[in-house]
Amino acid sequence: MSPNYDVVILGCGEAGIFAAYELTHLHPGLKVLALDQGQDIYHRSCPIVAGKVKECIHCPVCHTMCGFGGAGAFSDGKFNFTTQFGGWLTDFIEPKEVMDLIDYVDSINVAHGATTQCFSTATPEAKALERRALAYDLHLLQARCKHLGTENNLRILTNIYEGLRDKLEFRFNTEVTHIAQADGGYRLTTASGEEISCRYLIAAPGRSGAEWFSNQCKELGLELLNNQVDIGVRVELPASVFEHITDVVYESKLVYRTKQYGDQVRTFCMNPYGHVVAENVEGINTVNGHSYADPALRSENTNFALLVSNRFTKPFNEPYRYGKHVASLSNMLAGGVLVQRFGDLVGGRRTNEHRMSKSFVRPTLTAAVPGDLSLTLPKRQLDNIIEMIYQLDKIAPGTANYDTLLYGAEVKFYSARLQLSAELETALPGFFAAGDGAGVTRGLAQAGASGVQAARAVVRRMG
Incomplete structure (x- = not known):
């Protein structure tokens, strides 16, 4: 037939x-x-x-x-x-x-x-940024965007x-x-x-x-x-902190290998003057970011993901399910996306509504619930993210400020x-x-x- x-x-x-x-x-x-x-x-x-x-x-x-x-x-x-x-x-x-x-x-x-x-990493300004990043073992990936x-x-x-x-x-x-x-x-x-x-x-x-x-x-x-999944958080901070970078390359892909574990952490999906949003992946609420071309629709913040790459060996063969499970923990605690101030995280304190009300950085995802990321993300991934934030602070001072916001979980699923x-x-x-x-x-x-x-x-x- x-x-x-x-x-x-x-x-x-x-x-x-x-x-x-x-x-x-x-x-x-x-x-x-x-x-x-x-x-x-x-x-x-x-x-x-x-x-x-x-x-x-x-x-x-x-x-x-x-x-x-x-x-x-x-x-x-x-x-x-x-x-x-x-x-x-x-x-x-x-x-x-x-x-x-x-x-x-x-x-x-x-x-x-x-x-x-197009934004390019081949300009003199971008090359200068690349050299400065390398001084702190941060690697700026090359691309037009x-x-x-x-x-x-x-x-x-x-x-x-x-x-x-x-x-x-x-x-x-x-x-x-x-x-x-x-x-x-x-x-x-x-x-x-x-x-x-x-x-x-x-x-x-x-x-x-x-x-x-x-x-x-x-x-x-x-x-x-099928052996990889990336787990991390979405960072939100004042746009002025990364302005000297995003004005030059816009989508800055910075990769770092942590000293504590030797794991690779990278920035992903940079959104200057953007908004943090929730998205539904097969019933699991994860976090993402948007950025508008129209200045009238922009915010005062920049957001980007920090992702830790995880590769698994046999007999494990379900990284997709593993990533969904990690994201589901924040859903369980917060009923959706969870947000925490960086200072509270490193200080071992849960961010609550009272502490969030004192934050100088106002969240663009207002539906996110203040909480404690240490109860949702595995310790290894969280340690890697904290180390990366302190490293980024060297080329973008202010990244490690107390009121920098971290939303979780951000999970990038790599299909089979x-x-x-x-x-x-x-x-x-x-x-x-x-x-x-x-x-x-x-x-x-x-x-x-x-x-x-x-x-x-x-x-x-x-x-």
Whole structure:
């Protein structure tokens, strides 16, 4: 029996979107279906962001994580031109080809309204900052970066959606429950019991579908490598503390190896004049950050994540579950996201509402509950974070101030990684994997690039 569709794209996050764009651009005659359990770009509305509630109400499908645009839709839209971070595409593809793919994705964004302004670490000011950081054993990773802005990122995605919606079939609010090989291709079963067949499958499940996708791959007999999770906190402090850094490179990726344990700690997702936000990862409240391009929407604070990388060895094989468990402890104590002043943490005191009221730094996530991070994060990770804060204080005096705020927990889940070809094809013919949820990338740039790579491979097969 002939497949119902030439190609099915599983997930409408960044990887799925650019796979759809490339397929319809290179081969307009293909019959393509894109599925997502969330809403289209016009109907995604988190009750917290909309101001209807202060705390996560655990919607059946998280509007922040699912739908057209994926988890990146409500991010502040950092687009990094680099292979040093943001994914592992260079494990499969030559670095120059990866950069060409990233530039191509950027050109599509620009055509749909993205800025052309870039921040670079190659300027004299950035090089001086790099030298100063090295004096304290802090390593500034090199990359060009665009800041699209939370509001502009949504506008770009809306423009792309409008350009795609008539060129392929989208089905939103559609949960896929099972993937199986069938009839020279693949058969997907939805929660409603419908069966959808295709010749080629591009799986781009996104962060919200990572654990589900891992289980599907195991059932299909695909070998997985799954041994890493990053656990940490989100730091919030006056924007002036990091202004001399963010004005030069905006997204400063600083990496440090602690002296106490020899573990790697890094800054991540820097949001100058930004806002700390909560997000729901499969029922667990974690913390993240946003930053707007419009000055009228900015705050007086800067926030960024401090993450400790954890790699596990056999027999342990559930880092995703481990990370969710750590985050769930703060949920248990605070009913959501927990916040503590740095001075209280190092002094062994719980931050309470009275102490928080005396803080010079006002939290932008007002729903966060004052508490004690030492009761939620493992001691090793917490020791690493404290050491990193004191180290950052040497290049950004004020980082270790008493009233610097720490929100927890911030957990970055690294999805199970598959054995893939240079075309991002799995061991099963015609089955491709792309994006963050498939363990291939970690960020907008490489996620979009991976979608393009998989789509081009399909088009080559189709002729």
